[in-house]
Amino acid sequence: MEILDAFxxxxxxxxxxxxxxxxxxxxxxxxxxxxxxxEGLWLKTRNEAxxxxxxxxxxxxxxxxxxxxxxxxxxxxxxxxxxxxxxxIAGNITGPLLTYEVLTAFFLEAGFLGVMLFGWxxxxxxxxxxxxxxxxxxxxxxxxxxLASNSFMQTPQGFGWENGKIIPLDWWKIVFNxxxxxxxxxxxIAAFIVAGFIVxxxxxxxxxxxxxxxxxxxxxxxAMWILLILCPVQIFVGDAHGLNTxxxxxxxxxxxxxxxxxxxxxxxxxxxxLPDMQAETTKYALKVPHLGxxxxxxxxDGEIRxxxxxxxxxxxYSPLIFWTFRxxxxxxxxxxxxxxxxxxxxxxxxxxxxxxxQRFVVCMGPSGILALLAGWITTEVGRQxxxxxxxxxxxxxxxxxDSQQVGTSLLIFVVVYFxxxxxxxxxxxxxxxxxxxxxxxxxxxxxxxxxxxxPLSRPSDAIDG
Numbered sequence: 001m002e003i004l005d006a007f008x009x010x011x012x013x014x015x016x017x018x019x020x021x022x023x024x025x026x027x028x029x030x031x032x033x034x035x036x037x038x039e040g041l042w043l044k045t046r047n048e049a050x051x052x053x054x055x056x057x058x059x060x061x062x063x064x065x066x067x068x069x070x071x072x073x074x075x076x077x078x079x080x081x082x083x084x085x086x087x088x089i090a091g092n093i094t095g096p097l098l099t100y101e102v103l104t105a106f107f108l109e110a111g112f113l114g115v116m117l118f119g120w121x122x123x124x125x126x127x128x129x130x131x132x133x134x135x136x137x138x139x140x141x142x143x144x145x146x147l148a149s150n151s152f153m154q155t156p157q158g159f160g161w162e163n164g165k166i167i168p169l170d171w172w173k174i175v176f177n178x179x180x181x182x183x184x185x186x187x188x189i190a191a192f193i194v195a196g197f198i199v200x201x202x203x204x205x206x207x208x209x210x211x212x213x214x215x216x217x218x219x220x221x222x223a224m225w226i227l228l229i230l231c232p233v234q235i236f237v238g239d240a241h242g243l244n245t246x247x248x249x250x251x252x253x254x255x256x257x258x259x260x261x262x263x264x265x266x267x268x269x270x271x272x273x274l275p276d277m278q279a280e281t282t283k284y285a286l287k288v289p290h291l292g293x294x295x296x297x298x299x300x301d302g303e304i305r306x307x308x309x310x311x312x313x314x315x316x317y318s319p320l321i322f323w324t325f326r327x328x329x330x331x332x333x334x335x336x337x338x339x340x341x342x343x344x345x346x347x348x349x350x351x352x353x354x355x356x357x358q359r360f361v362v363c364m365g366p367s368g369i370l371a372l373l374a375g376w377i378t379t380e381v382g383r384q385x386x387x388x389x390x391x392x393x394x395x396x397x398x399x400x401x402d403s404q405q406v407g408t409s410l411l412i413f414v415v416v417y418f419x420x421x422x423x424x425x426x427x428x429x430x431x432x433x434x435x436x437x438x439x440x441x442x443x444x445x446x447x448x449x450x451x452x453x454x455p456l457s458r459p460s461d462a463i464d465g
Contacts, residue, residue, distance in 0.1 A: 024068030030195025201365025
């Protein structure tokens with residue numbers, strides 16, 4: 001079977017590892033900024049509820065951050081083992097960009113993370129707050145460089161060729177390539193939404209269990225405000241990103257929409273259907289006339305190129321990204337609905353008492369992560385068959401490996417990832433279930449900073465507790 005050759009196994013392995021990895025940095029990016037806000041509010045108001053919330057979410061953040069670092073290291077090795085062709089040809093650009101991320105972001109995060117986690121009683125309040133802010137800034141700088149590298153692969157510019165390798169000619173154009181601003185904003189907002197829904201879901205869970213103490217209510221309230229602000233903004237940014245993609249990656253848009261023919265005088269939108277790559281049609285399509293033009297060109301009769309205008313070997317795999325995009329968009333609409341309903345309940349004075357809404361928010365807890373994964377599948381599979389769009393094919397990026405080597409390593413990854421990261425996620429869920437301590441009643445080992453000379457000598461929460 002074609003799916004079992006080294007090429008497809010290597011793609012499957014990278015998809016598996018990157019899907020596990022991206023969940024943790026997204027959570028860390030959003031949560032780091034949330035922690036900075038919480039500590040800043042505590043410094044300003046001295047309200048113990050903000051301190052309680054900070055201690056609670058810091059422990060969960062620390063576990064997620066650690067798993068993000070470990071899973072990220074694995075991917076860097078995969079570039080050398082499975083994708084040696086890509087590293088050899090494009091490494092003059094992607095290598096420095098990832099190095100900048102380590103030098104400017106990872107060192108910043110690592111340098112201040114220890115103070116943030118274990119320095120509460122070792123440094124002054126303002127110094128500790130500065131450390132928390134620096135960790136948050138570090139996560140955003142990391143996002144900047146990672147998205148610069150990935151965006152170059154989507155919309156490359158500022159490069160040349162020398163001895164069969166891609167070389168940099170203009171770093172400004174390389175970093176600030178056409179899709180970079182849109183993709184950076186889209187990813188950063190997505191990370192905040194991921195954290196927002198997790199905070200909201202955990203708070204709703206404790207409200208359902210009868211807790212009405214200030215840390216739980218403030219966590220729920222703050223999360224709902226964040227989502228009310230960011231969900232509409234994300235839809236606006238996503239629309240701008242779509243317009244950019246239509247201009248620079250038209251084949252991806254055609255595949256996402258399951259559009260095969262270039263329709264003159266206005267393009268219909270396929271709400272649902274089953275794209276068929278062999279038959280070159282979308283079966284059972286439910287069409288809305290002109291809606292495709294309105295969304296993707298902002299005009300009634302805008303023209304969108306169909307997949308048949310591109311050679312068969314240059315077409316992305318429409319049956320997959322047709323549906324992952326709709327999963328992402330559908331979850332986005334549900335997120336917006338959640339935020340709006342929360343605002344209506346807040347105005348009615350029922351935000352903390354409406355149990356059906358709280359159950360719904362608990363169910364929506366993973367929605368940010370699911371939408372994020374669906375979006376990344378859409379953008380990465382939509383770039384195919386190119387590693388660097390229009391420049392370097394994925395088939396030319398593979399290392400000289402056989403299917404047995406790649407298949408064995410993939411199997412090992414699956415087993416180890418589910419054991420290691422499954423345990424980490426289970427531990428995070430157990431801490432979330434416990435909830436924040438109320439009223440400033442913290443025991444010595446219930447928060448970072450105490451006994452910091454031996455921070456790992458005993459965990460603050462037993463896994464089976």
